[in-house]
Structure formats: structure tokens, C-alpha cells
Amino acid sequence: MRVLVTGAGGQIGQALVPALLQRGDEVLATDIRSLTYPTATLQLDILDEKHFRAVLREWKPAEVYHLAAFLSARSEYEPQRGWEVNFMATWQVFEACRAEAVQRVFWPSSIAVFGPHTPREATPQYCPTDPIGLYGIAKLAGERLAEYFFRRYALDIRSLRFPGVVGPAHLPQGGTTDFAVHMFYAALRERRYKCYLLPDTRLPMIYIDDAVRAILKLMEAHPEQLTVRGAYNIQGMSFSPRELELEIQKAIPDFKCEYEPDFRQALAESWPISVDDTLARRDWGWHPTYDLPALCEAMLKAIPTYESS
Numbered sequence: 001m002r003v004l005v006t007g008a009g010g011q012i013g014q015a016l017v018p019a020l021l022q023r024g025d026e027v028l029a030t031d032i033r034s035l036t037y038p039t040a041t042l043q044l045d046i047l048d049e050k051h052f053r054a055v056l057r058e059w060k061p062a063e064v065y066h067l068a069a070f071l072s073a074r075s076e077y078e079p080q081r082g083w084e085v086n087f088m089a090t091w092q093v094f095e096a097c098r099a100e101a102v103q104r105v106f107w108p109s110s111i112a113v114f115g116p117h118t119p120r121e122a123t124p125q126y127c128p129t130d131p132i133g134l135y136g137i138a139k140l141a142g143e144r145l146a147e148y149f150f151r152r153y154a155l156d157i158r159s160l161r162f163p164g165v166v167g168p169a170h171l172p173q174g175g176t177t178d179f180a181v182h183m184f185y186a187a188l189r190e191r192r193y194k195c196y197l198l199p200d201t202r203l204p205m206i207y208i209d210d211a212v213r214a215i216l217k218l219m220e221a222h223p224e225q226l227t228v229r230g231a232y233n234i235q236g237m238s239f240s241p242r243e244l245e246l247e248i249q250k251a252i253p254d255f256k257c258e259y260e261p262d263f264r265q266a267l268a269e270s271w272p273i274s275v276d277d278t279l280a281r282r283d284w285g286w287h288p289t290y291d292l293p294a295l296c297e298a299m300l301k302a303i304p305t306y307e308s309s
Ligand SMILES: NC(=O)c1ccc[n+]([C@@H]2O[C@H](COP(=O)([O-])OP(=O)(O)OC[C@H]3O[C@@H](n4cnc5c(N)ncnc54)[C@H](O)[C@@H]3O)[C@@H](O)[C@H]2O)c1
Pocket: 006, 007, 008, 009, 010, 011, 012, 013, 030, 031, 032, 033, 044, 045, 046, 047, 066, 067, 068, 069, 070, 071, 085, 108, 109, 110, 111, 161, 162, 163, 164, 165, 166, 172, 173, 174, 175, 177
């Protein structure tokens, strides 16, 4: 199958593109940055609507994976640009996919759609969503738009509310859950880490392999199985910075973490501790395979191999 990925150079794209190639797809990987992948690549600003449409017309993908985004912390630094990339570009992508008869679209949402009035434990699929951050506001609007395009135009858009994604290949920048990757790199390199969240701030997380597996599984599901056309709740595990520090210390006993919260603390405290992903499990068979010990083992094993390659 021919597919197109936007934001393909980011944390999720770097894992998704190889998985799509492995599945046998013909992949066009695009990003505003230049990319090197063993497949077709293109430098494309997703806000350039004309260029995106021309590329769709030429490449004729059956599926589009729209990952280009400004994450939560970066969106607070540049709110207007965050809105343009996270919402306006998403609108243009949906509109272009409809016009060019793309069969299926994947677009990820986030737990950032939740807010201070959301129940924080086992957060239900449907409950108050009152995000305080610009990123969450754009994701919530995107979820409503995805459902609107499905109901009004039958565009088959599928989405997941990702929690913090943790993977070894990429030092993420601009998110609120980045500490969960940074702590591993710091533990291996310096044995020290200064965390920008308080030690007991528990958040839902997912290991990158599970995140990619979830995307592929959701995209392969029969449309009639899907009852959520906004974005499915999904998670792998929950942990706090302190719990992660303790788990890393089992392998690196002299690792130490300091805690100095910044503005990301308020965002993290407005998000769930854990989410209820019953509908994802029921509708398309979601189940995570990584818990915190398995995630730690995988990260500590993989990071040195990436660093030496
Ligand atoms: N990583 C997470 O923890 C997480 C959690 C929830 C949701 N998500 C969502 O998953 C998707 C992918 O996230 P990620 O972690 O890979 O993000 P990332 O920040 O690592 O990658 C985003 C990519 O988008 C590209 N980009 C930014 N502006 C662009 C533009 N104007 N045109 C084209 N490309 C542009 C960037 O160059 C980058 O490569 C996003 O929609 C994000 O909101 C991620």
C-alpha cells in the first residue's frame, strides 16, 4: 500500500516509518526538516496547503499518517504557531485527504485534551475536557473535527489519545512527558538529572513499540469495529518521575535525580494519572505489552546501541 507520513522526522515518525516499511508499504516520509530514511523523502511544510495537495495528487497514498505537530511545552512558547500547526494544518490535511479520496487517515490526539475538571484516575473516554494548555485546546478541537469529517464526509479518520511516549531513539524536545526519555540518557551519561516535574507527578505513559503497534492495529481494524471517531483513550502504564528514578537505580545504583518544577508542572497536574482504555481494548483488541520494568530494561539496552551507531 502507498502511504504518506507528515512529521516523519519526529519521535513517533522515526519508529513508525520503519514499521510501515516492514509491513511492505511504499512510504513517502515528509517533514519540514530534511530526512534520511531508506525510502522516498520530501521536505514539506504542512502549512503549505498547495504543496501538500500537489504531493497527494502525485503520490496518491491510500493512507496518510499526519504526525506533524508542536508539542505541549513548545506550544506554550509559540501559541499562535502552535495553533496553526496543531489545528489549522490538521484541518487542511483532513480537507485535502477528503478532496483527494484518501482511504484512511491517522492523526494522533493526546491526554492533553483533559483538564482540571477531568477525573484523574482511570479517566473515562467521555468526561469533562477543559484543557488549560494551547496544545490540548488544539488537540480537542482536532478530535471534534475528525469526528465531524467522518460524520459529514465519511472520511475514515482514526485517532488515539496518546499518553507520554517513551522511546530510546530520539531525545524529544517540547513535550511535558519528555523527562521520561531524558532521565535515561542522563542516567547513562552523567548519572545525574534535574527533573522539571515534582517527584510524585504520576502520568500515563506508553513504550514506543506499543505506541506503533497501536497505530497499526487501529488502522488495520474493520471500520465497523470502531465506535469512537474522536480519539480512543489508550495507555501502557503510569509512573511518576520518582518511580522512574527508583527503577533506573536498580540498574544504575549511583544515579541521582533532583527536582525543580517549571511551568510544565501545572500542565502535568491538569492531566490524568491513568486513563480507562476499555473501549480500545473492546473495539480493536488493544493491549499493552510493556510495563515499567520492561520499559526500563528496553531503554537501558537500546540507548547505548543508538549512541554508538
Ligand atoms: N510524543 C508524545 O509523547 C506524544 C504524546 C501525545 C501525542 N503525540 C502526538 O503524536 C504526533 C507525533 O508526535 P512526536 O512525538 O513524533 O512529535 P515530535 O515533536 O517529535 O515530531 C513532530 C515533527 O513535526 C515536524 N513539524 C513541525 N512543524 C512542521 C510543519 N510546519 N510542517 C511539517 N512538519 C512539521 C517536526 O519537524 C517534527 O519532526 C503529534 O501529533 C503529537 O501531538 C505525541
